[in-house]
Amino acid sequence: MKRFPIVILLAAISCGACSSLMETSPTTDVAKEEILADAEGLQVAMDGVYATMYNRLDFVAANAHQCFGNMAVTLAADLMGDDMVQTAQGAGWFWKDYNYDQRSRYTSKIWRCYFTWKYFYEIISNVNYIISASETATGDENEILCTTAQAYAARAFSYFMLIQSFQQTFVGHEDLPGVPIYTEPTSASSTGNKRASVRQVYALIDNDLEIAVAMFGKCGIKRKHISNFDLYSTSLLQARVALVENDWGKAVQAAEKAISTPDASLLTRSDATVTKGTFDDSTTEWTTGKTPFNSVQSSSVMWGAEIISDQSTVFASFFSNMDACTNVYYAAEAPKCISNWLYAQIPDSDIRKGWWNGNIGKSAKEWKYGANINYNQFKFQWADQKSYKGDYIFMRLEEAYLILAEALCRQGNDSEAKDALGEVMSRRDPNWHDTLGALSGSEQTFGTVGTVKTLMDEILLQRRIELWGETGRIFDILRLAKGWTRYWNVGGEESNHTNYLRKYPEYLNFPADYIECILMIPQAEIDNNPNINPEDQNPYVQN
Incomplete structure (x- = not known):
């Protein structure tokens, strides 16, 4: 187990003297x-x-x-x-x-x-x-x-x-x-x-x-x-960047290099099984479940942070905001859930169905506290809440295969793309071949909600399910440029989002380049950097 110095900061720069926010705590x-x-x-x-x-x-x-x-x-x-x-x-x-x-x-x-x-x-x-x-x-x-x-x-x-x-x-x-x-x-x-x-x-x-x-x-x-x-996690980062640049050849090459790592292997179906923690609504007593997504020892981890107890940030942490089974942390009063549409796309035979609740008859309107709410997540739970133990996983090998599948499909190599996707899916759903069927084609036909019509649709759908909570969905929304929404009514079940963003009624279906997805430059940077002026700020209002 490696112990890190909490922070070693090197640059001797003060905000009052340096004309940017490129500053850290000073040393001599x-x-x-x-x-x-x-x-x-x-x-x-x-x-x-x-x-x-x-x-x-x-x-x-x-x-x-x-x-x-x-x-x-x-x-x-x-x-x-x-x-x-x-x-x-x-x-x-x-x-x-x-x-x-x-x-x-x-x-x-x-x-x-x-x-x-x-x-x-x-x-x-x-x-x-x-x-x-x-x-x-x-x-x-x-x-x-x-x-x-x-x-x-x-x-x-x-x-x-x-x-x-x-x-x-x-x-x-x-x-x-x-x-x-x-x-x-x-x-x-x-x-x-x-x-x-x-x-x-x-x-x-x-x-x-x-x-x-x-x-x-x-x-x-x-x-x-x-x-x-290391070489392999850096190659996976290279593959991520290549996807954004639409450089499919580089994405394939970098993903294949990442996959060649001798130190990681895909989670098996058994390894990917999540045991849900429990929460008693009447007493608020709880038990901790089990998940592979709280330990850098999980076989598919390529880059992550091992967090030992005395360096845990306790409340100010990812698991505090995600694990709703523990009654003294933030997630218990603000659970994070999967969208009901995405959950509905997961077959019962897929082991990932157990990463979340389904519709258990308790909507956000009926819920008061804890994990017993429709579509609550259990993918991310404390490894040991009493000692505040839970590692952060930054990269998994599964992502490399999903990038490889997408990039190959973009190049028209459907057969190889299916093989790459199959490496992940065969370890999640024994019936995945039935779902895949005769799908082909590199066209993405929908953004948030729709019917899978092409192989690309299927690859991107599986990416959303497998990497839920791991890579920042808004970045994919922006790079894929198909627009998105938080509102739907499919089969009589309305979206479970608690905010459809209706303060923008004209954008129940948001454009691909919606400016609200982009952060503003901090005013402190504008105030301290003579080469960034107010007119250099990102636009505040959608044109």
Whole structure:
């Protein structure tokens, strides 16, 4: 078990002096140079970067309970979409994401716009120091190469999350303003950069990933912990990016490389079985269930954060907001549920049907507290609530196969696409061949709700089911560009969403480039960066 320093922050930059939010907690230049002087110090610093990816980020003050690294960003992105329902306000966490009430708060330093921007730029600032210091660091050259590769991968990941959060998807928007690019260490006297174009940001991401992959291939060192990027998790990130860029050839190549990992295997049907925790409505007594999605020891995990008890963020955590069986945490008063339409697409023979409740006769209107509500999720439960144990899974091997299936289908290789999809589906549903039938074709025929007519429809549907709660649904909605909705009435059952977003009545079916899906640039960045002016802000009102 690896213990991480909670946060090691390197850049000596103060917001009052530096004209951007590229700032972290200050250290002295001497301390910084000592930390980064050799191979061991570089990895210690990189471990500090990884620690921020699951930690509570207190720079947002009281809102730290919905700002806990990567999983907070992903959960917010899922709740902005169509497949995840938040049934009530509860303590308020993530309610504004679900109700599209974050953009209006861009002038504040405690809400989503500021958190997402500052969080990823903080990572970028730190890895820029690591990359720069690697050129003069002493020690084992392969160790230095391996750590530097991790830094490049982390920078690519951060820019990828930023560009997806603060601008429309790549295809069709290549020349729109993206986010500022920084590739060198910054100081108190550094001037903030202007917004680079979407095309330029993706070019940097691609280049960083190419460098990281090459370095990992050259260093030949097996990673020391699942929290670290390695050749295979970096290749999966490369495949994610290629999907957004519609570069199907690269997506195939990168996904195949990720799949070649010797350290992960697909969850079997048995492994993917979820045992639901219980909740007594009258006494609020509960029991913890079992799930493979709370441990980095699960066979298919390719990248994640192992969280030991004394480094758990307790209430300010993913499982606190997801596991409604525990009566002292946020999910019990604001359960997260699957959309009833998506649930209805899962055959009874599919083991994933057990990841959620079905219609148990208790709608949001009838529910008061706890897990006993229609369509409540059990995929994400504490591993051990009493010790606040629950690991964060950032990447699974199943995603690589789903990317491979989609990219092959886009290229017209239906047979190979079915084979790739089958690797996952044969481990979920023994009757999956009956569902697949004679489907063919690369056309996506619907966004949120519809009838599967093509192989592409089936692949994307299975992606929504398998990766529910893991990759941020709104990002897929944007890249697929088919529009979306939260309202439907299929077979007499109306949507179970608690907010159809009817404050925008003209958009019960939202356009593919709906601006509300894009965060606003934090006002603090505009105030402190002379190269980003008010007119550079994202549009506030849909045209």
